[in-house]
Amino acid sequence: MATGAVTAPRPQASDRARRAATERSRGENRLGWKLVAPAVVMMLLVTAYPMFRALYLSLYKYRLTAPEDREFVGLNNYLAVLTDSLWWIDVGNTVFIMVVTVAVELVIGFAFAMVMHRLIFARGVVRTSILIPYGIITVVSAFAWQFAFSLNNGFVNGWLPFVGDDFNWFGSKWPALFAICVSEIWKTTPFMSLLLLAGLSQISEDMLEAAKVDGATWWQRLWKVIIPNMRAAIMVAVLFRALDAFRIFDNIYVMTRGAQGTESASFLTYRQVIEQFELGIGSALSVLLFLSVMLIAFLLVKLFRVDLAAARQEG
Amino acid sequence: MRTKVGQGIGLVLILLWCLFPVAWIFSLSFKSVEEAAAGSPQFLPKDPTLDTYREVLANDDFQRALINSFGISLIATTLSVILATLAAYAIARLDFTGKRVVLSIALAIAMFPVVSLVGPLFDQWRVLGLFDTWPGLIIPYMSFTLPLAIWTLSAFFREIPWEMEQAAQVDGATAWQAFRKVIVPLAAPGVFTAAILTFFFAWNDFVFGISLTSTTDARPVPAQLAFFVGPDQFNAPTSTLAAASMMVTVPIIIIVLLFQRKIVAGLTSGAVKG
Numbered sequence: 001m002a003t004g005a006v007t008a009p010r011p012q013a014s015d016r017a018r019r020a021a022t023e024r025s026r027g028e029n030r031l032g033w034k035l036v037a038p039a040v041v042m043m044l045l046v047t048a049y050p051m052f053r054a055l056y057l058s059l060y061k062y063r064l065t066a067p068e069d070r071e072f073v074g075l076n077n078y079l080a081v082l083t084d085s086l087w088w089i090d091v092g093n094t095v096f097i098m099v100v101t102v103a104v105e106l107v108i109g110f111a112f113a114m115v116m117h118r119l120i121f122a123r124g125v126v127r128t129s130i131l132i133p134y135g136i137i138t139v140v141s142a143f144a145w146q147f148a149f150s151l152n153n154g155f156v157n158g159w160l161p162f163v164g165d166d167f168n169w170f171g172s173k174w175p176a177l178f179a180i181c182v183s184e185i186w187k188t189t190p191f192m193s194l195l196l197l198a199g200l201s202q203i204s205e206d207m208l209e210a211a212k213v214d215g216a217t218w219w220q221r222l223w224k225v226i227i228p229n230m231r232a233a234i235m236v237a238v239l240f241r242a243l244d245a246f247r248i249f250d251n252i253y254v255m256t257r258g259a260q261g262t263e264s265a266s267f268l269t270y271r272q273v274i275e276q277f278e279l280g281i282g283s284a285l286s287v288l289l290f291l292s293v294m295l296i297a298f299l300l301v302k303l304f305r306v307d308l309a310a311a312r313q314e315g
Numbered sequence: 316m317r318t319k320v321g322q323g324i325g326l327v328l329i330l331l332w333c334l335f336p337v338a339w340i341f342s343l344s345f346k347s348v349e350e351a352a353a354g355s356p357q358f359l360p361k362d363p364t365l366d367t368y369r370e371v372l373a374n375d376d377f378q379r380a381l382i383n384s385f386g387i388s389l390i391a392t393t394l395s396v397i398l399a400t401l402a403a404y405a406i407a408r409l410d411f412t413g414k415r416v417v418l419s420i421a422l423a424i425a426m427f428p429v430v431s432l433v434g435p436l437f438d439q440w441r442v443l444g445l446f447d448t449w450p451g452l453i454i455p456y457m458s459f460t461l462p463l464a465i466w467t468l469s470a471f472f473r474e475i476p477w478e479m480e481q482a483a484q485v486d487g488a489t490a491w492q493a494f495r496k497v498i499v500p501l502a503a504p505g506v507f508t509a510a511i512l513t514f515f516f517a518w519n520d521f522v523f524g525i526s527l528t529s530t531t532d533a534r535p536v537p538a539q540l541a542f543f544v545g546p547d548q549f550n551a552p553t554s555t556l557a558a559a560s561m562m563v564t565v566p567i568i569i570i571v572l573l574f575q576r577k578i579v580a581g582l583t584s585g586a587v588k589g
Contacts, residue, residue: 119325128571139540140560
């Protein structure tokens with residue numbers, strides 16, 4: 001990476017040139033850091049610093065309504081959270097939503113990518129329409145689906161053959177989670193399909209042709225040629241979407257407000273801080289949420305065994 | 316012939332998937348408030364009316380939220396893209412130690428659980444007087460759009476034939492001319508694409524919008540929409556909400572219609588190298 005880092009013994013004559021080169025690379029280093037510094041400072045200012053503050057506050061009993069009563073309680077907030085079944089139920093919901101939405105999106109997104117890849121007409125129309133769910137505000141998507149599933153104003157009950165007209169989707173946990181997943185899947189599948197489409201277009205036609213000539217069936221070509229060659233693209237898409245789904249908040253806030261046990265870990269954290277003013281417990285939740293995301297990212301990267309920075313860019 | 320039919324079916328399915336819910340919200344927005352309150356489970360309105368749109372347009376809070384959203388998103392986008400351009404230029408063109416560190420920081424922040432910042436920021440912003448102000452939202456929006464902008468822009472900048480700058484200088488152009496006449500036109504599409512994606516992100520934000528504001532002074536549209544619901548969730552003004560939703564979706568549809576090619580290029584840039 002850095003030029004002049006390795007300096008093998010060379011004839012005296014090039015000594016001056018080499019010194020000039022290191023001088024230059026040092027200048028380049030300085031300029032590089034000067035240019036990235038504002039962005040790096042800005043990114044860390046609103047993430048690293050508050051995160052350390054959350055870590056600090058999480059050790060205190062601290063209610064915003066009674067700031068004078070703040071007292072050090074050590075790890076008690078964490079104990080309180082981790083021994084409360086609510087936290088585990090909410091984490092369970094979040095993981096459920098993450099696994100279901102990413103799995104469904106991967107399958108549907110892949111199918112969409114295959115169609116778009118082979119499409120010879122109406123490409124602009126497809127591209128435009130696929131970007132609409134991507135661009136739409138999540139809150140609007142949540143409203144659209146909430147109304148679609150609603151008892152009074154929704155068409156879903158009338159259209160689905162095996163569901164009674166008076167079925168209340170938001171009346172119990174699993175149907176409500178289903179509706180939440182539908183909204184999430186609808187909005188984010190297009191993003192997934194675009195990432196997969198980019199991966200798909202990297203596969204050489206020659207390789208597919210060769211497999212075809214050798215008598216591979218469509219199914220074999222899919223599993224033996226296409227998917228293995230798209231690993232990097234699939235990995236990036238799954239990682240980004242999984243972590244995004246784990247943070248699910250907007251859809252739940254609009255569609256159920258966490259009623260019927262549909263709360264997510266993010267929603268619980270929000271509720272403690274903003275609605276209950278429990279900054280101590282809320283901070284402990286923030287730290288746990290952060291650690292969960294790190295853990296999921298770590299597991300996914302290990303699972304796919306791909307260097308992410310290398311997958312996205314040579315860096 | 317068979318592949319063409321297959322393609323046609325696939326095409327229709329994709330279009331249905333993408334546009335059907337939008338059509339639903341659109342149709343719903345023309346139902347009268349009375350019809351929605353009485354319950355109207357059919358897809359199309361019985362008696363289409365524009366009253367809902369009139370009501371939304373006459374709503375001061377909604378107007379204020381629209382202004383907030385546009386202002387905050389545009390300022391955050393501009394600042395974020397400027398900082399990202401500097402950083403991406405360094406990453407794409409210069410050889411400096413710690414390049415990977417910068418990219419890793421950006422990546423880590425792109426995956427950051429936003430909600431975990433709500434508590435500490437809520438606390439700090441109130442002390443600093445940033446709570447419920449435009450800068451109070453612009454700052455976190457910048458931090459969270461920078462990773463996307465940096466990744467997109469450095470992927471774009473990598474593709475620029477930088478030798479052309481020297482070639483222009485050899486041909487007698489000054490350094491400034493070479494930059495302005497050669498590099499700027501080449502880099503502009505990338506910068507523009509990054510700006511669109513950044514704007515989408517800021518426009519879509521909900522978490523910061525509801526937690527770091529308390530009045531219409533700074534509350535953006537998504538938060539305002541959620542508060543439209545009122546205290547009684549089961550009697551929400553469905554069709555009015557649909558009309559408001561349509562109105563905030565229209566700018567997105569216009570941007571998508573105009574720049575679809577650029578947006579797709581931006582979203583997928585750098586996603587599949589290697």
